[in-house]
Amino acid sequence: MPELPEVEVVRHGLAPAVTGATIERVxxxxxxxxxxxxxPAEDFIDRLTGARLVAPVRRGKxxxxxxxxxxxxxxDPVEALVVHLGMSxxxxxxxxxxxxxxxxRIRFEIVHPExxxxxxxxxxxxxxxxxxxxxxxxxxxxxAGGYGSSLALVPGQVAHIARDPLDPAFDDAAFVxxxxxxxxxxxxxxxDQTLVSGIGNIYADEALWAxxxxxxxxxxxxxxxxxxxxxxxxxxxxxxxxxxxxxxxxALYVNVNGASGYxxxxxxxxxxxxxxxxxxxxxxxxxxxxxxxxxFCPRCQPRPRRxxxx
DNA sequence: AGCGAGCCCTGCGCGC
DNA sequence: TGCGCGCAGGGCTCGC
Numbered sequence: 001m002p003e004l005p006e007v008e009v010v011r012h013g014l015a016p017a018v019t020g021a022t023i024e025r026v027x028x029x030x031x032x033x034x035x036x037x038x039x040p041a042e043d044f045i046d047r048l049t050g051a052r053l054v055a056p057v058r059r060g061k062x063x064x065x066x067x068x069x070x071x072x073x074x075x076d077p078v079e080a081l082v083v084h085l086g087m088s089x090x091x092x093x094x095x096x097x098x099x100x101x102x103x104x105r106i107r108f109e110i111v112h113p114e115x116x117x118x119x120x121x122x123x124x125x126x127x128x129x130x131x132x133x134x135x136x137x138x139x140x141x142x143x144a145g146g147y148g149s150s151l152a153l154v155p156g157q158v159a160h161i162a163r164d165p166l167d168p169a170f171d172d173a174a175f176v177x178x179x180x181x182x183x184x185x186x187x188x189x190x191x192d193q194t195l196v197s198g199i200g201n202i203y204a205d206e207a208l209w210a211x212x213x214x215x216x217x218x219x220x221x222x223x224x225x226x227x228x229x230x231x232x233x234x235x236x237x238x239x240x241x242x243x244x245x246x247x248x249x250x251a252l253y254v255n256v257n258g259a260s261g262y263x264x265x266x267x268x269x270x271x272x273x274x275x276x277x278x279x280x281x282x283x284x285x286x287x288x289x290x291x292x293x294x295x296f297c298p299r300c301q302p303r304p305r306r307x308x309x310x
Numbered sequence: 311a312g313c314g315a316g317c318c319c320t321g322c323g324c325g326c
Numbered sequence: 327t328g329c330g331c332g333c334a335g336g337g338c339t340c341g342c
Binding site for chain 1: 333334335336337
């Protein structure tokens with residue numbers, strides 16, 4: 001479940017079950033789901049079997065579960081189980097003995113001091129997502145690595161990912177300045193996870209619609225106030241989607257219990273081509289951009305007058 | 311620096 | 327009914 005709200009739904013659902021839980025058994029059913037792991041499946045299995053997990057953390061679309069060192073009183077975790085859902089990944093929490101389903105790629109038998117024996121299944125149709133055990137490093141700004149924990153640590157493979165707009169340590173002024181220094185179109189910038197994380201194709205289109213900005217509007221042409229306005233709209237749409245449990249179009253995008261979110265009913269631009277713009281009544285159109293669909297209202301979000309210099 | 315293309319994959323719904 | 331095609335919410339690497 002790709003974008004920030006959907007990933008947060010997963011983190012939030014996982015937290016009570018995995019925090020303090022011990023991994024009793026790991027099974028890798030498809031090694032392709034370990035493409036981010038630096039080593040063979042045996043290494044992944046050996047290092048995680050018997051490990052105790054602490055509270056899961058999310059930054060943008062990445063979630064990780066730090067592995068406690070000893071009984072946890074000796075110091076900070078040094079490594080973490082990193083999860084990226086890609087386009088079609090799910091993490092499902094099941095009771096032991098439940099059927100795996102054909103798309104289960106990795107399964108964990110865990111035991112929690114309070115909730116007992118559970119199953120954590122990593123399910124992924126397209127295998128664009130993956131899991132990995134990765135080394136934690138200190139955050140350069142000393143703030144928490146992400147949402148869900150106060151540990152100022154981040155996995156190496158997530159270190160280049162920017163903080164997301166819902167992160168208390170997100171630096172608005174720095175973002176506005178960095179965005180305006182870019183020589184690119186606004187949607188491309190929103191989707192650049194090294195600039196701001198957690199935004200994907202759906203919420204980019206929704207936020208741009210809300211801010212009345214065309215996807216190809218040059219970032220350098222945006223006044224500071226417009227960028228701040230856009231950032232506000234990004235936060236609004238992410239927060240609203242989160243409240244509604246994320247966006248689900250089908251059974252592929254579900255929470256840890258397999259339930260769908262409701263935000264698809266609230267979309268104003270994404271997937272609304274041919275329908276009336278809820279603001280001006282004009283027709284929403286869909287165009288191919290960056291090998292993806294871009295949805296917008298040509299009347300509210302007029303194309304920039306002059307194309308950016310090539 | 312930034313961009314387009316290619317790549318990693320499977321399964322769905324559509325039109326013929 | 328069956329088949330081929332286009333579509334899908336991400337991100338990484340490469341060469342220009």
